[in-house]
Amino acid sequence: MYLLIERIPLDPSRGSCVHTENCFVPISEIIAVEETEFNKKQRNIGRWQKMAKLHAFTVHYVKKARNHRWRCSAATFWCVDEHLCNQWTQALKELLEMQKSRPKQLLVYINPFGGKRQGKRIYEQKVAPLFSLASISTDVVVTEHANHAKDNLFEVNIYKYDGVVCVGGDGMFSEVMHGLIGRMQKDSGIDQNNPKASLVQCNIRIGIIPAGSTDCICYSTVGISDPVTSALHIIVGDCQPLDVSSVHHNDTFLKYSVSLLGYGFYGDILKDSEKKRWMGPMRYDYSGFKTFLSHHYYEGTIAYQPAKHTHGSPRDKVSCRTGCYICKQSEKQLAEQNKEHGLKKEEGEEEWKVIKGKFLAINAVNMSCACPRSPKGLSPAAHLADGSADLILVRKCSRFDFLRYLVRHTNQDDQFDFPFVDVYRVKCFQFTSKLSEDNESNVMDVGKKRFGQFCRDHPACCCNIVNSTWNCDGETLDSSAIEVRVHCQLMKLFARGIEEDCKDEAGHSQSSIEQLL
Numbered sequence: 001m002y003l004l005i006e007r008i009p010l011d012p013s014r015g016s017c018v019h020t021e022n023c024f025v026p027i028s029e030i031i032a033v034e035e036t037e038f039n040k041k042q043r044n045i046g047r048w049q050k051m052a053k054l055h056a057f058t059v060h061y062v063k064k065a066r067n068h069r070w071r072c073s074a075a076t077f078w079c080v081d082e083h084l085c086n087q088w089t090q091a092l093k094e095l096l097e098m099q100k101s102r103p104k105q106l107l108v109y110i111n112p113f114g115g116k117r118q119g120k121r122i123y124e125q126k127v128a129p130l131f132s133l134a135s136i137s138t139d140v141v142v143t144e145h146a147n148h149a150k151d152n153l154f155e156v157n158i159y160k161y162d163g164v165v166c167v168g169g170d171g172m173f174s175e176v177m178h179g180l181i182g183r184m185q186k187d188s189g190i191d192q193n194n195p196k197a198s199l200v201q202c203n204i205r206i207g208i209i210p211a212g213s214t215d216c217i218c219y220s221t222v223g224i225s226d227p228v229t230s231a232l233h234i235i236v237g238d239c240q241p242l243d244v245s246s247v248h249h250n251d252t253f254l255k256y257s258v259s260l261l262g263y264g265f266y267g268d269i270l271k272d273s274e275k276k277r278w279m280g281p282m283r284y285d286y287s288g289f290k291t292f293l294s295h296h297y298y299e300g301t302i303a304y305q306p307a308k309h310t311h312g313s314p315r316d317k318v319s320c321r322t323g324c325y326i327c328k329q330s331e332k333q334l335a336e337q338n339k340e341h342g343l344k345k346e347e348g349e350e351e352w353k354v355i356k357g358k359f360l361a362i363n364a365v366n367m368s369c370a371c372p373r374s375p376k377g378l379s380p381a382a383h384l385a386d387g388s389a390d391l392i393l394v395r396k397c398s399r400f401d402f403l404r405y406l407v408r409h410t411n412q413d414d415q416f417d418f419p420f421v422d423v424y425r426v427k428c429f430q431f432t433s434k435l436s437e438d439n440e441s442n443v444m445d446v447g448k449k450r451f452g453q454f455c456r457d458h459p460a461c462c463c464n465i466v467n468s469t470w471n472c473d474g475e476t477l478d479s480s481a482i483e484v485r486v487h488c489q490l491m492k493l494f495a496r497g498i499e500e501d502c503k504d505e506a507g508h509s510q511s512s513i514e515q516l517l
């Protein structure tokens with residue numbers, strides 16, 4: 001159902017400078033309806049001036065602008081008949097009440113130190129007024145230390161909320177996600193340390209108000225990193241399911257990941273950049289440049305099981321978009337497989353592919369990982385909710401070739417069209433570094449551990465005999481040997497995926513409005 005809003009010049013004698021503009025607003029994209037005090041002095045109401053009393057109501061609605069940006073716009077409708085005005089207000093309010101997916105009560109966590117340290121200001125100035133306009137009540141926690149939000153989610157009555165909002169970057173989102181998923185498993189008696197456990201889906205949606213350094217999860221699921229746009233997606237009650245990878249080492253749970261699990265290049269950048277947090281988002285440019293120059297590669301073995309249930313491929317030219325067909329099909333396919341065979345049997349039966357090599361980077365991404373630095377992301381055709389991850393292996397190559405590969409993160413060219421880059425769509429994988437293989441196979445050879453940082457045989461070859469670290473959504477992992485499994489649609493966001501290109505509708509008039517339906 002739509003509301004047609006037609007803006008017409010109120011004063012025909014001045015009509016030349018006030019243009020007519022029509023738009024259809026789906027009821028689902030109305031933010032609020034308010035009774036309005038109509039103040040004659042504020043407006044030149046022309047032909048209406050002689051009338052005694054005007055009654056008015058205002059509809060606040062989502063206005064879609066360029067590049068997936070949403071803004072809150074308003075249209076005031078007025079007439080002389082008070083009863084008619086009340087009927088309209090009432091009818092629209094009832095329609096809004098029927099939008100059951102809209103949140104009424106939210107738990108908000110603000111990281112005051114994420115990104116440029118603007119989280120608190122962004123929430124107070126840009127988001128809180130919109131929540132209040134939409135009659136959403138909130139409990140707000142400004143975090144005092146790392147893991148505050150995560151620990152808090154194990155203590156509060158989460159079931160009284162329609163969603164949890166995090167104001168911060170990917171690290172803050174990760175905290176809230178760990179809190180929510182961990183809490184759900186605890187309440188259902190599921191042991192997270194079991195890598196084969198069937199995890200319980202988390203139906204409490206998370207909203208991300210971007211205020212971090214990369215904001216990759218927000219950008220990849222909404223199409224823009226913009227606090228007002230994200231607040232509006234929360235208000236209208238959008239829902240985007242999301243795949244989550246669990247990461248284990250030797251039957252011990254390490255972390256969940258939704259964006260990038262990166263070893264080598266992205267792990268090294270993260271490790272170096274953590275020491276430079278005071279630089280803010282610039283730390284990634286500094287550490288990125290340094291890591292690029294160091295050109296370290298790492299030896300190891302990867303074993304993976306291909307994601308046969310999904311129709312897509314990482315080399316597809318089409319991307320995951322709102323209402324994605326591939327995500328829906330993959331979910332159905334997985335559910336059927338699990339019903340027929342049971343998870344353990346099915347996984348046990350399928351073959352593992354094994355790859356040994358020297359790698360500059362190993363990137364496993366559950367989503368495109370698009371962000372302002374890389375608008376198409378590390379795997380442009382990755383899907384948000386298809387139960388698979390794209391495993392990208394960048395083998396040892398020259399600095400120049402690696403630079404060519406990195407430049408393709410930022411332009412339209414195919415990132416996988418290089419002889420030293422391979423990409424696979426997988427449902428699970430394991431990685432062991434050469435160093436840990438050697439240590440395991442020859443634990444008595446303590447001499448190996450005593451070498452300095454670089455390869456003894458080839459001091460200038462950049463072959464690192466220490467391990468790199470895994471970058472797990474912007475947090476480092478303690479272990480280099482890991483076992484990863486994708487859990488299809490384990491959680492949900494207040495988002496709708498990236499919408500197909502919508503035309504630019506920016507630049508509406510602020511003139512008064514007459515109701516036409």
Ligand SMILES: Nc1ncnc2c1ncn2[C@@H]1O[C@H](COP(=O)(O)OP(=O)(O)OP(=O)(O)O)[C@@H](O)[C@H]1O
Nearest residue numbers: 114115143144145168169170171172212213214215
């Ligand atoms: N009050 C706090 N003091 C210190 N650290 C905090 C606090 N609240 C949260 N954190 C931690 O700060 C880390 C980084 O935060 P956040 O992700 O918001 O910003 P960022 O790292 O700049 O951005 P991005 O993750 O997008 O690169 C998170 O891992 C979170 O655990």
Ligand SMILES: CCCCCCCCCCCCC/C=C/[C@@H](O)[C@H](CO)NC(=O)CCCCC
Nearest residue numbers: 170214216259260284288373374406409473474
């Ligand atoms: C010569 C031009 C070369 C330009 C290369 C630019 C490449 C940019 C790619 C960015 C990919 C981001 C992937 C997302 C990772 C997040 O989970 C993580 C947490 O926020 N961010 C980083 O690790 C921060 C990673 C930042 C890397 C710079």
Ligand SMILES: [Ca+2]
Nearest residue numbers: 243366383388
């Ligand atoms: Ca996926």
